[in-house]
Each structure stands twice: as C-alpha cells, then as structure tokens.
Amino acid sequence: MEANFTTLFAMHSAPKPHRNPSLSATPNPPKPIKIPTFPFPKRKAPSFIVHCTSLKPRPKHVAAETVKPVTAPPPSSSLSAQLERLAFFGKSREALELFEILQCGGGDEESLSSATYDALANACIGLRSPGAARSVFRxxxxxxxxxDQYARxxxxxxxxxxxxxxxARRLFEEMPERNAVSWNTMISGLLGERSFEEAFRLFLLMLEEIPEAVGSRSLVFGVQACTGLGSVFLGSQLHSAGFKLGLCDNIFVSSALIDMYSNCGCIDEARWVFDEMPEKxxxxxxxxxxGYALHGYSEDALGLYYEMQKSGVRTDQFTYSTVIRICARLGSLEHAKQAHAGMVRNGYGADLVANTALIDLYRKWGRMEDARNVFDxxxxxxxxxxxxxxxxxxxxGMGEEAVALFDRLTEKKGLVPNQVTFLAVLNACxxxxxxxxxxxxxxxxxxxxRTKPRAMHFASMVDLLGREGRLDEALDLIKNAPFPPTENMWAALLTACRVNENLExxxxxxxxxxxxxxxxLSNYIVLLNIYNGSGRVSDAANVLEVMKRRGLRLLPACSWIEVKKQPHEFAFGDTSHPKSSEIYKKLGEVMEEIGTLGYAHGGGECFLPDVGVEEQRGSECHSEKLAIAFGLISTSSSSPLQVxxxxxVCDDCHGAIKMVTVVTKRAIVVRDASRFHHFRHGACSCGDYW
DNA sequence: CTAGGGTTAG
Known part of the structure; x- marks a missing residue:
C-alpha cells in the first residue's frame, strides 16, 4: 500500500458511478413487500484491507471533541461590538449593514479586530454574498x-x-504557509462545487506535502471525493490507508465510507463498514x-429502519425523509402512516424535506387531500x-387545482418554476x-x-392534442420541434392513435x-390492440410474428392490495390465495351485478398494454379484478381500496372497475405502470385516456 | 485560543 496515490489515480480513467439501474427505470414500478428481520451476521472483511500491511498506525489523536460553552459577545456600545453580537445571533444582513455604516467615515480607517472580521465572515457566509465577501477582504x-494563519x-x-x-484557489496558492485547516477548507470547498477530481488531486497533494496532518477530517474529504467520482477503486485505497493509519474507527470516516461504498454500487462493503462500527x-x-434504498432493496432498508428504532438511536429528520421515500416506493401505506406519525411525534413535523417526501407519498397513493394537508x-x-x-x-385528473396552484406559484416572487414544474402543469392540463x-x-x-420547452414538454403537448383528437396538429408539433423526435413523443402519438382509432x-x-x-414490448402491444380493436386480424398476427422473431417475452401481470399491513398478491387467473374460492364467488357476484347495469364483457380479445400475449387469454380474471374482489371481502364496506x-389496466377492467364503484359505493385507486386511476362514482380520473 | 468533517427530496 506504499504504492503512491498519484500513480493509482493516473491508472484510473474516467470513472463512472455504478448505480443500480432499476432506480433510473420507470418512475414507479412498485412491488409487494416482505420486511426481513435482521440478525447481524459478521461479514467478511473486504480483501484489500487484509492485504494492506506496510503502513504504520499513527498514535491515536487525543479526541479534542469537547463541546465548549459558546457565549455571546457582551453588549457594548461600540459599533464593532454590536456587529459581533448581530452576527452571533445570525442576523447577517444587519451585521453587514453595520459594516457599511462603519465604512462611511471613509479615508484612513483602521483595521477592525480579528473577532470583528470573524463575525463579518460569518455574516457573509450566512448570506452567501460574494459582493460582501469581497468588500470585507478589501x-x-x-x-x-x-x-495570521487563522485570518487567512x-x-x-x-x-x-x-x-x-x-x-479562493488563488488565495490558497498564494498562502505563505498552509496548515491542515487550509487544506481541509480548500478541499471541502471544491467538494461543495462538485469538482471531485480536483478535490481528490488536492487530497493526494496534501498527503505528499504534510502527511502528518492528514487526520480523520481530511480522510472524510478524500472519501467524499471518491464518492463524487463514483470510484470504489480509489475509495477502497483510501479505506485501506485509513485503516492502517488508525483513522477508520472514527464515526465520521465510517459514515463517509458507508456512503462511498453504497454510492459506488457496493452495498455489501458498505454494510461491512457499518457492522464493524462499535457505536452506531x-x-x-x-x-x-x-444505501439499501438506493440499491432498490427497499424492504431491507425498511427492516433496517425498524432495527434502528430497536437499537435505541434517536431518529431524526433525515431518517424520516429517507423512510418516507422508501415507503413511497413500496406498495405500503400502513408503514408510511406510521413513519409520518413517528416524524410528528418526534418533533420533525415541520421539516421541509420530509414533508415534501410525504406529499410525494400521499400523491402516489391517490390521497390528494392528505397531500394538500401536508403542503398547507x-x-x-x-x-x-x-x-x-x-x-x-x-x-x-385534478387539473383545475394543479393550474390554480401553478398560478399561485408564478405570482409568488422568490420561486421560479423549472422544467419539472412546467411538465407537471402541462400534464395536468x-x-x-x-x-x-x-x-x-x-x-x-x-x-x-430560460424555460425553452424540452422534448418531454413536447411529448406532453402531443398527449394534450391527441386527447382531443387533434392528431394532425400533434404530428405537426413533432415534426416542427427544434430537435429530432424522441421516443416519448412518438409514444404519446401512438397512445393518441389507439384511443382515436387512427390506424394509419x-x-x-x-x-x-x-x-x-x-x-x-409495450409499443407492440399497443399496436396489437389497435389492430384488434378494428378487426385487422392478419395485421395483428404479423405483429405477433415480429415479436416472436425478436424474442420478446414478458413477466406475467400481477396486482396486489394491502390489507391489515399484509400485502396480497394476485396473478392472472390466480387460485393460490387461501381465500381463493370466496374471492371468485365475490367476483362472480359483482360481475353479475354490474352486468345488470349494462356492463358487457368486451367481446374481442383485449391485451394488457404491456404484458405478454400468452399471459392473458381473457380479461375475466385479470389480476386487478382478483385484487379488488379480495379487497371487497376483507375490508369494511366504506373503506377505499388501493390496488x-x-x-x-386493460380497457375491459377499466370499464368494469368504474361500475364496481357504483354498485359498491367505494372509491378504488389503481396505481399502474403509467398513472393513477382514481375510480369514484362510476368515473375515472384519467378521463378514459391512458 | 479561534477555523475545517458524515446522511435527506421531483
């Protein structure tokens, strides 16, 4: 491990963060949950730690982590003392105003005291004001x-x-001497700018120039640089070095390492570091x-969270924002509600990030009143x-509310809508x-x-026009876009053609x-449905043939519903559920009932838009129907169902569910691969277009 | 003497 870091770094070309691809795929592929419980097995140490033998451990730093009582500067009449007090209490703007007044004298002023400049620096940092920072330095x-070194x-x-x-870079280079704080400050600043490579190089330079000053603080920065570079190669070298230097039993270093490993796609190594920590x-x-959540192991992440609670560690707002995000990805409202309750109980009910995660969560469950409540x-x-x-x-499908909120946002000063905002409001319209x-x-x-529409906004407009049957305009929009058409734009047009039955x-x-x-696959299925809908049997067969030739197969479709914190999963034509016979009995009753209201099973074949053909011979027992039937027999008659x-969803199920809400007087929310269907009083929020 | 450190969202 004496091999020097500069050569290591040179060997290492163009690092790419390795992330679990499942996270960047479709926005909400939810899954049913099974929360594991954790015995904590000892994990094997990563091999690079065993191999590294040549570094000598350094004498343990005496922990100077004692918390000093901080006292405010005493009240005094002098301007600089007042300024210090203002800065101390976080009144940065006022402090800087006093500084301006102080300068009004003009001419040959004297320098202020070190403590006053200290206060001014804090005020500038508080306001992130480059102008003020420059004038203080001037x-x-x-x-x-x-x-002195401190002031620099x-x-x-x-x-x-x-x-x-x-x-800052120039200042750093021109410093007559640099101590550990100078280096750490500079490296940390570069990390803040996301200049990871430069930060890492600087860290190596620091190791060369003042190796004795590289302590746990510096190591944290080095590791963070590796996280940013996505390089587990470099990161594990630092881990190894830190291990030998005796810096790895520091909680800051350990946390940084856990983060580094998990962001580099090495969750097992992250877990090893975690398990080795004597105090967590x-x-x-x-x-x-x-980390577990990032890798898509949502159940494990939730299980670890419960383990955390058991361990007696106090949860904080970071915990809740993470856990709520995990629950949003899982198909579990009960766990989420408990997390929400815990967050409020522990005094984090006002946290911005956690509340935003909650809005996202409730919206994923179709609970817009709850989402609005959180927001308000x-x-x-x-x-x-x-x-x-x-x-x-x-x-x-609550476009009016979306637009009203958007208008309210644009009237506010301070917040400027971004690409995401526009996409959201266009989709709503x-x-x-x-x-x-x-x-x-x-x-x-x-x-x-500043807000030039991007491809996704064009796709949204294609959808909007297509919904009104204005297919020619939609096509023109695609052709006249200032960039080549994207998949999303054609897909929106294809959907429009399916609904409007435009074959050509x-x-x-x-x-x-x-x-x-x-x-x-879903592209083929949509076309298949278009052909089937208009009786073009031979064309449909052609599409099937092409699909077969390209080897396209899919997972069987399944739906699930959560009852009393337990997820129940159903596949097409599933009879494996213990209550299967009751479920089919209920399904039969309900189908008969809606039949008397005029529901007729959609005669021709109806394919689920994104499921393989052999998976579905008819839609009578599509998994969503089974899940709903089960929900009907196992919950109280007024509670809404969440599938x-x-x-x-296929056309037939969609139509059937609408009528089910009439005969059962229940609200049913189906969250599918592309959107929400909020069924209520015989109608759906999607306006029968999806 | 003082200063520099780890985690979160669409």
Missing part, C-alpha cells in the same frame, strides 16, 4: 490588517462558501438505510414541494382536458429563453418506435 487589505483560513472559507472558487450513531444508520401545514416550502403537489393533482390553458403555458415557455398514423408512430426501441400493479 477592507482588511486596505486597512493593513495583519493577517477564515477568508478562504468565506470565499469558498460565497461561491468565489477561483479567487444516527448518521451511520441513516446512511446505511439510504408546511412552514416553509421550496420548489420541489410545489412540484410534488402540482404533479400530484395532474396525475389524479392534458389529463383534465384544459387544452387552452396548456397551450397557453406551452407558448409562454417558448417566449422565455398509429402504424407510422409504432414503426418509429420499433426502430428506436426494438426491445420495448397497485406493474402493468397498465
């Missing part, structure tokens, strides 16, 4: 302030925190839970909070038939160079898609 230079480090920090990175604090727990109670909101709610309204408003917003985007254009769009994404599934 004042120091102009008045002949005698810089403070200025360096001030510049970095105010975003003056290149000035909140951050370590939060990091490992987030939030003491502070950022753009993401607004986006989450606007998007939620859109996904549930489209799904609620507010085409006028949608077109208006789309036009307004194009007028402002549908075929055209489908062929574009087959060429662009030949592996994607989750990974495939899109």
């Amino acid at each position: 004042h120091m230079v102009d008045t002949g302030f005698q810089f 480090n403070r200025v360096l920090l001030m510049y970095l925190k105010c975003g003056l990175v290149s000035d 604090n909140v951050v370590a727990w939060n990091t490992i839970v987030a 109670r939030m003491p502070r909101r950022n753009l993401r909070s607004w986006n989450a709610l606007i998007g939620g309204y859109g996904a549930h 489209s799904s609620s038939g507010l085409s006028g408003k949608g077109l208006e917003i789309f036009k307004s985007m194009a007028e402002d160079p 254009l549908g075929k055209f769009a489908a062929e574009k898609l087959f060429w662009m994404e030949p592996e994607k 989750v599934q990974g495939h899109r």
Whole structure:
C-alpha cells in the first residue's frame, strides 16, 4: 500500500458511478413487500484491507471533541461590538449593514479586530454574498490588517462558501504557509462545487506535502471525493490507508465510507463498514438505510429502519425523509402512516424535506387531500414541494387545482418554476382536458429563453392534442420541434392513435418506435390492440410474428392490495390465495351485478398494454379484478381500496372497475405502470385516456 | 485560543 496515490489515480480513467439501474427505470414500478428481520451476521472483511500491511498506525489523536460553552459577545456600545453580537445571533444582513455604516467615515480607517472580521465572515457566509465577501477582504487589505494563519483560513472559507472558487484557489496558492485547516477548507470547498477530481488531486497533494496532518477530517474529504467520482477503486485505497493509519474507527470516516461504498454500487462493503462500527450513531444508520434504498432493496432498508428504532438511536429528520421515500416506493401505506406519525411525534413535523417526501407519498397513493394537508401545514416550502403537489393533482385528473396552484406559484416572487414544474402543469392540463390553458403555458415557455420547452414538454403537448383528437396538429408539433423526435413523443402519438382509432398514423408512430426501441414490448402491444380493436386480424398476427422473431417475452401481470399491513398478491387467473374460492364467488357476484347495469364483457380479445400475449387469454380474471374482489371481502364496506400493479389496466377492467364503484359505493385507486386511476362514482380520473 | 468533517427530496 506504499504504492503512491498519484500513480493509482493516473491508472484510473474516467470513472463512472455504478448505480443500480432499476432506480433510473420507470418512475414507479412498485412491488409487494416482505420486511426481513435482521440478525447481524459478521461479514467478511473486504480483501484489500487484509492485504494492506506496510503502513504504520499513527498514535491515536487525543479526541479534542469537547463541546465548549459558546457565549455571546457582551453588549457594548461600540459599533464593532454590536456587529459581533448581530452576527452571533445570525442576523447577517444587519451585521453587514453595520459594516457599511462603519465604512462611511471613509479615508484612513483602521483595521477592525480579528473577532470583528470573524463575525463579518460569518455574516457573509450566512448570506452567501460574494459582493460582501469581497468588500470585507478589501477592507482588511486596505486597512493593513495583519493577517495570521487563522485570518487567512477564515477568508478562504468565506470565499469558498460565497461561491468565489477561483479567487479562493488563488488565495490558497498564494498562502505563505498552509496548515491542515487550509487544506481541509480548500478541499471541502471544491467538494461543495462538485469538482471531485480536483478535490481528490488536492487530497493526494496534501498527503505528499504534510502527511502528518492528514487526520480523520481530511480522510472524510478524500472519501467524499471518491464518492463524487463514483470510484470504489480509489475509495477502497483510501479505506485501506485509513485503516492502517488508525483513522477508520472514527464515526465520521465510517459514515463517509458507508456512503462511498453504497454510492459506488457496493452495498455489501458498505454494510461491512457499518457492522464493524462499535457505536452506531444516527448518521451511520441513516446512511446505511439510504444505501439499501438506493440499491432498490427497499424492504431491507425498511427492516433496517425498524432495527434502528430497536437499537435505541434517536431518529431524526433525515431518517424520516429517507423512510418516507422508501415507503413511497413500496406498495405500503400502513408503514408510511406510521413513519409520518413517528416524524410528528418526534418533533420533525415541520421539516421541509420530509414533508415534501410525504406529499410525494400521499400523491402516489391517490390521497390528494392528505397531500394538500401536508403542503398547507408546511412552514416553509421550496420548489420541489410545489412540484410534488402540482404533479400530484395532474396525475389524479385534478387539473383545475394543479393550474390554480401553478398560478399561485408564478405570482409568488422568490420561486421560479423549472422544467419539472412546467411538465407537471402541462400534464395536468392534458389529463383534465384544459387544452387552452396548456397551450397557453406551452407558448409562454417558448417566449422565455430560460424555460425553452424540452422534448418531454413536447411529448406532453402531443398527449394534450391527441386527447382531443387533434392528431394532425400533434404530428405537426413533432415534426416542427427544434430537435429530432424522441421516443416519448412518438409514444404519446401512438397512445393518441389507439384511443382515436387512427390506424394509419398509429402504424407510422409504432414503426418509429420499433426502430428506436426494438426491445420495448409495450409499443407492440399497443399496436396489437389497435389492430384488434378494428378487426385487422392478419395485421395483428404479423405483429405477433415480429415479436416472436425478436424474442420478446414478458413477466406475467400481477396486482396486489394491502390489507391489515399484509400485502396480497394476485396473478392472472390466480387460485393460490387461501381465500381463493370466496374471492371468485365475490367476483362472480359483482360481475353479475354490474352486468345488470349494462356492463358487457368486451367481446374481442383485449391485451394488457404491456404484458405478454400468452399471459392473458381473457380479461375475466385479470389480476386487478382478483385484487379488488379480495379487497371487497376483507375490508369494511366504506373503506377505499388501493390496488397497485406493474402493468397498465386493460380497457375491459377499466370499464368494469368504474361500475364496481357504483354498485359498491367505494372509491378504488389503481396505481399502474403509467398513472393513477382514481375510480369514484362510476368515473375515472384519467378521463378514459391512458 | 479561534477555523475545517458524515446522511435527506421531483
């Protein structure tokens, strides 16, 4: 391990973060949950730690982590003392105003005291104001302030925190001498700018120049740089070095390592570091839970969270925002509600991030009143909070509310809508038939160079026009876009053609898609449904033939429903559930009942838009129907049903469920692969377009 | 003497 880091770094070319691909795939492929319980087996140490023998452990640092009582500067009449007090109490703006007044005298001023500059630096950092930072530094230079190492480090920090990175870099280079704090400050600043490579190089330089000063703080930065670079290769070298230097029994280093490993796709190594920690604090727990979640192991992550509670560690707002996010991905409302309750109980009910995660969660469950409640109670909101709610309204066919919220947002100063906001509101307009408003917003985007519509916005407009049957306009929009058409745009057109039964254009769009994404099954199925719907049997057979030739097969469709915290899963024609006979009996009754209301089973074959053909011979016992039948017999007659599934609903089920809400007087929410269907009083929030 | 450290969202 004496091999020096510079050569190691040189060997290492263009690192790419290795992430679990399942996270970047479709937005909500939910899964049923089985929470594991954790015995904690000892894991094998990663081999690189065993191999590394040549470094000598350094004498243990005496932990100087004692917390000193901090006292405010005493009240005094002098301007600089007042300034210090203001800065101490976080009144940065006022402190800087006093500084300006102080400068008003002009001419030959004297330097302020070190403590006053300290306070000013804090004020500048608090406001992130580059202008103020520059003028404070200028004042120091102009008045002949005698810089010591401390003051130089403070200025360096001030510049970095105010975003003056290149000035800070120059300052750092020109420093007559640099101590550990100077290096750490500079490296940390570069990390904040996401200049990971430079940060890592600087860390190596520090190791060369003052190796004795590289302590656990520096190591944390080095490891963070590796996290940013996504390089487990470099990260494990640092782990190894830190291990030999005796720096790895530090909670900060351990947490940084856990984060590094999990962000580099090595969850087992992350877990090893975690298991080895003699004392695990909140951050370590939060990091490992987030790590499992990042890798898509949501159940394990939730299981670890329960383990965390058992261990007696106090959960914090980070815990809740992570756990709520996990619950949002899982098909579990009960776990989520408990997390919500715990968050409020422990005094984090006002946390911005956790509340935003809650909005997202409730919207994924179709509980828009709950989402709105959370939003209204939030003491502070950022753009993401607004986006989450606007998007939620859109996904549930509540376009009016989405637009109202969007208008409220644009009237506010301080927050400027971004790409996500626009996409959310355009989708909302489209799904609620507010085409006028949608077109208006789309036009307004194009007028402002900062919000030039992107491909996804065009796709949304294609959807909007297609919904109204304005297929020619939709096609024109695709052709006249300022960039080549994307998959999303053609897919939106294809859906429009299916609903509007436009065979020719549908075929055209489908062929574009087959060429662009030949592996994607749902495209073929949509075309198949178009052909079947218009009785073009031979064309349908052709599509099937092509699919077979390309070796396209799919997982069987399944749906699930949560009853009393237990998920119940159903596949097509499933008879494996213990209550299977009751379920089919109920299903039969309900189908008969809605039959008397005029429901007729859709005669021809109806394919689920994204499931293999051999999986479905008829839609009478599609998994969603089974899940709903089970929900009906196992919950009280007034409670709404929540069904989750990974495939899109077929026409027949969609029609049937609408009528089921009439005869049972229940609300039913189906969260499928592409959207929500909020069935109530015989209608669906999607407006029969999906 | 003071300063620099780890985790979170669409």
